[in-house]
Amino acid sequence: MERSKQKQMNQNENETDSVINGHFDGRMKIPGWSAGGAAGNPSTVPSSSVMESWREERTRSLEDNEMSLPSIAAAYTTILRGLGEDPQRQGLLKTPWRAATAMQFFTKGYQEKIIDVLNDAIFDEDHDEMVIVKDIDMFSMCEHHLVPIFGRVHIGYLPNKRVLGLSKLARIVEIYSRRLQVQERLTKQIAVAITEALQPAGVGVVIEATHMCMVMRGVQKMNSKTVTSTMLGVFREDPKTRDEFLTLIRS
Amino acid sequence: MEYQKAAELNGLCNGKILTVDSKKVAVQHKNEISRKEAEDESRLPALEAAYTTILRGLGENTDRQGLLKTPLRAAKAMQFLTKGYHETIYDVLNDAIFDEDHEELVIVKDIDMFSLCEHHLVPFFGKVHIGYLPSKKVVGLSKLARIVEIYSRRLQVQERLTKQIAMAISEALQPVSVAVVIEAAHMCMVMRGVQKMNSRTVTSAMLGVFREDPKAREEFLALTKGAQ
Numbered sequence: 001m002e003r004s005k006q007k008q009m010n011q012n013e014n015e016t017d018s019v020i021n022g023h024f025d026g027r028m029k030i031p032g033w034s035a036g037g038a039a040g041n042p043s044t045v046p047s048s049s050v051m052e053s054w055r056e057e058r059t060r061s062l063e064d065n066e067m068s069l070p071s072i073a074a075a076y077t078t079i080l081r082g083l084g085e086d087p088q089r090q091g092l093l094k095t096p097w098r099a100a101t102a103m104q105f106f107t108k109g110y111q112e113k114i115i116d117v118l119n120d121a122i123f124d125e126d127h128d129e130m131v132i133v134k135d136i137d138m139f140s141m142c143e144h145h146l147v148p149i150f151g152r153v154h155i156g157y158l159p160n161k162r163v164l165g166l167s168k169l170a171r172i173v174e175i176y177s178r179r180l181q182v183q184e185r186l187t188k189q190i191a192v193a194i195t196e197a198l199q200p201a202g203v204g205v206v207i208e209a210t211h212m213c214m215v216m217r218g219v220q221k222m223n224s225k226t227v228t229s230t231m232l233g234v235f236r237e238d239p240k241t242r243d244e245f246l247t248l249i250r251s
Numbered sequence: 252m253e254y255q256k257a258a259e260l261n262g263l264c265n266g267k268i269l270t271v272d273s274k275k276v277a278v279q280h281k282n283e284i285s286r287k288e289a290e291d292e293s294r295l296p297a298l299e300a301a302y303t304t305i306l307r308g309l310g311e312n313t314d315r316q317g318l319l320k321t322p323l324r325a326a327k328a329m330q331f332l333t334k335g336y337h338e339t340i341y342d343v344l345n346d347a348i349f350d351e352d353h354e355e356l357v358i359v360k361d362i363d364m365f366s367l368c369e370h371h372l373v374p375f376f377g378k379v380h381i382g383y384l385p386s387k388k389v390v391g392l393s394k395l396a397r398i399v400e401i402y403s404r405r406l407q408v409q410e411r412l413t414k415q416i417a418m419a420i421s422e423a424l425q426p427v428s429v430a431v432v433i434e435a436a437h438m439c440m441v442m443r444g445v446q447k448m449n450s451r452t453v454t455s456a457m458l459g460v461f462r463e464d465p466k467a468r469e470e471f472l473a474l475t476k477g478a479q
Contacts, residue, residue, distance in 0.1 A: 216376070
């Protein structure tokens with residue numbers, strides 16, 4: 001009784017959560033891509049509802065941006081007044097528009113879909129050693145305080161006959177980081193996207209970031225860094241593979 | 252009316268003559284009006300509503316769990332990041348000026364500074380190095396950092412920030428000279444626009460002897476560069 005109630009609650013929660021950023025909470029699975037994939041074991045992808053659909057609808061377009069710009073700019077004017085500043089002084093005259101455009105840029109990940117970026121750059125290679133792209137600069141926005149997060153992303157995967165163009169890994173990072181994010185979710189989304197695209201034997205993603213919400217306000221700890229990681233597939237099961245990955249990104 | 256005073260507050264350095272020779276008392280410090288805390292509370296709903304509009308305009312769903320209280324948190328965060336409007340130099344400095352017979356350079360360096368770009372409302376942060384040659388009066392060292400805090404926690408332009416800090420110190424202490432150097436990274440350049448990750452902007456304000464005598468300036472710059 002209890003378990004089915006719990007499941008129902010989860011489902012409801014997931015339904016309300018399954019919007020733009022929380023898309024991976026939705027349960028859409030594409031028929032062609034099974035969870036096991038070429039690797040053949042069910043633990044390639046986490047069994048919870050963390051699957052981002054490739055066929056998701058684009059949630060924002062350039063026209064949407066243009067249409068919403070005036071209202072966002074007006075909101076920024078209100079904010080400037082609310083802080084006690086004079087929106088008419090020379091330095092602040094065009095600030096609402098600049099800030100609105102900047103904010104739209106910081107959330108441009110909502111305009112892009114993985115499938116557009118990756119569709120052509122998957123190649124068949126007979127390579128089954130680890131491929132790592134590290135020190136990818138990442139800039140995101142904290143969804144709780146609307147303050148920047150920035151850091152580095154390290155991605156490694158063990159291909160299974162299919163490799164990805166290297167810059168596409170950085171593009172995946174861009175798409176998911178240019179949103180209102182939580183670092184844990186960002187890490188997982190990147191890992192899941194790579195898994196769905198390539199069905200590799202394993203994926204590892206490590207993000208090390210500084211959160212301005214902790215540095216500029218609140219506890220104000222200047223040198224603190226937050227590290228999150230997601231290991232899927234072989235990286236999760238085999239400690240040696242994981243060790244190799246972690247050593248290579250440290251060096 | 253209120254807005255005008257706030258504008259004066261931040262625009263204090265526009266059109267001022269930079270001189271350390273004037274013996275006038277820091278009268279304008281007393282005239283600075285500070286934004287009261289009760290005002291902050293009363294303005295919160297309007298800020299929250301504005302942030303909700305922004306979130307919706309960006310295409311997000313404001314009812315999802317992670318964003319439910321975000322307008323409130325973002326509004327409070329923004330008020331914290333502009334709390335420099337609350338504070339006046341007069342409150343902070345009034346008690347910590349001491350008579351000391353010291354006429355050598357005093358430097359406080361590597362003061363972490365966080366401010367908001369007034370053009371994009373995006374942070375810029377870096378380090379401030381302050382040096383001054385006292386003229387019989389020294390100031391408590393943390394007060395230099397507090398002056399940085401007051402002026403940096405506002406919507407700022409790095410050039411103006413540097414000047415304001417220099418002017419505040421020169422007016423409070425009437426030292427022989429003041430030097431302020433700020434080295435900062437601007438997120439508006441790093442996260443967007445040209446996207447140059449490693450660029451840094453350096454501004455300096457030299458008043459008095461530091462401006463006229465190259466050797467004094469050299470000494471200050473050498474001491475702030477070393478052991479970084």
